[in-house]
Amino acid sequence: MGTAFRMGPAYFPTILGGLLFVIGTISVIRSFITGGDPIGRFAMWGLVLVTGSIFLFGSLVRGLGVALALPVLVVISAYASTKFRWGPTFIMAAGLTIFCVLVFLKGLGVPLPVLGPWLGG
């Protein structure tokens, strides 16, 4: 913690933490007293698919490589749209994959495999 003169590593975080606690408490109490607009419907489907595709990409990309992990990301996330169609999505996935391999992996030297070790790449 330390003193105000010689602040330790916990000094500033403790002040902030206390402040946030007070703000949070007031906020919760106030929400019971004053009415407000209800929170709108959560786009659960979009939330799950979009973040899910990102997490999946993160866990697959080193093993499978960009050439497979990236289309997985594109197809799953695109499925969240109500206007999803298979045909255009596949074309888009292929185009984006080729673009990213050329620009990011070959051009900018991002150290990711095109085909990962799980596929013997």
Next chain:
Amino acid sequence: MDLIGHLWLGLQTSASLANLFYCFVGVFLGTAIGVLPGLGPTATIAMLLPVTFVLPPVTALIMLAGIYYGSQYGGSTTSILVNLPGEAASVVTTLDGYQMARKGRAGAALAASAIGSFFAGTVATLLIAAFGPPMANMALRFGPAEYFSLMVMGLAASIVLAQGSLLHAIGMVVLGLLLGLIGTDVTSGIQRYTFGIFELADGIGFVTVAMGMFGLGEIIRNLEDEEQRSAIVSKITSLWPTKEDWRRMTPSILRGTAIGSVLGILPGSGSILGSFAAYSIEKKLSRNSSQFGTGAIEGVAAPESANNAGAQTSFIPMLTLGIPSNPVSALMVGAMIIHGIQPGPSVISEQPALFWGVVVSMWIGNLMLIILNLPLIGMWVRVIMIPYQYLYPGILVFCAIGVFSLKNAQFDIYLMGLFGVLGYVFSKLGCEAAPMLLAFILGPLMEEYLRRAMLLSRGNPWVFLQRPISATLLVIAVLALCSVLIPSFSKTREEAFVEGVG
């Protein structure tokens, strides 16, 4: 060296073939993302930051700045043509711009916006050139207490300008400061909030936070209602304004530029406040105020000039003090640090070519933008029509690979996903993300300056009020926060935002 000499140096730097090319790339991308709803400058700059690492620092900054002010141009195009603001700052342009387009005067509205923006951009460039060096000189005398108070003022301003509840905005700022402290404490070497996770020892990257909250969060929110984007593009006839148009829009452009320039310098605001203020002031001053809302050219010219002026003068605090005033300039501060340049008052004297090169490139960029936006308007109309379902998977791909390439860590991809969920939940709860990101950047700096100031004063907290500049800044911060509590002001604040949403 005098002003002319400085500008000449800037011209030499920015007119090199490579810099001209990347300036063009910047303003082109900026216009594109401005035109495309659902993709803002913060997320775009965050995505492109890794790409700029291979460029020299001047070139990188020229391109990133171009994306920001370019997006202000593009945002107005969609406001006028399809009644959808591409950028938050061009929300007010929809009020009169779209009405003009419906009356078949889309060409005149686009021209008023482009000419106003170009004029404003030129004035703002000169302002940066004129006020940059004296401000940097003043800042060289700043001690830790002044810097701390300056950051407090910046955060206070961002709280006032945030949409929704004041309490929530303060909470977001405190949360941002706390998130910024994650990692190894520089003074003691002790790890804070890392929970033993090895990847957190270096702290969270601001690009990860920005991409998550502004990129991912925004995508999830856009997926809520996709039907909105089926608008009919109005036909564009003659682009050149009539004599009557010129007469009416000239004073509006002048006033808009002045308002935008002044408000842009304020920390925390950028271009949004300027465009709202310019529109409401123009409505009061104009002789044609009865026509506002039904297609008055003044209602397009004034806010468009103001948002472009503000977008550019918001670079003044960043370039001279090293203190970012909005998420975009925070990302640019990050870019400078990555390139080994410590942003601050010494940049002008130690890296004159960088400072003046960026300043002059803004004027060149504005010139490119007027060409990009008027004769080539047909191309942008087609870009507007790209359906969102083909757009967002691409954004996700760039975010995922971009965030990985920063530290070559899969952990950052997961973290970005987490911040995406957080960003979406916060937006549902009416908590704006911009103050949080600003506080996130300022967190470690603030702590550092607070510690130093207290060491120098031997633990006497009154030091912040005993030093005149520091005291003034703190008083401004308190006044700004109190002004929200005054009923008449808070009413105007709410009205401005309601007008913006509607």
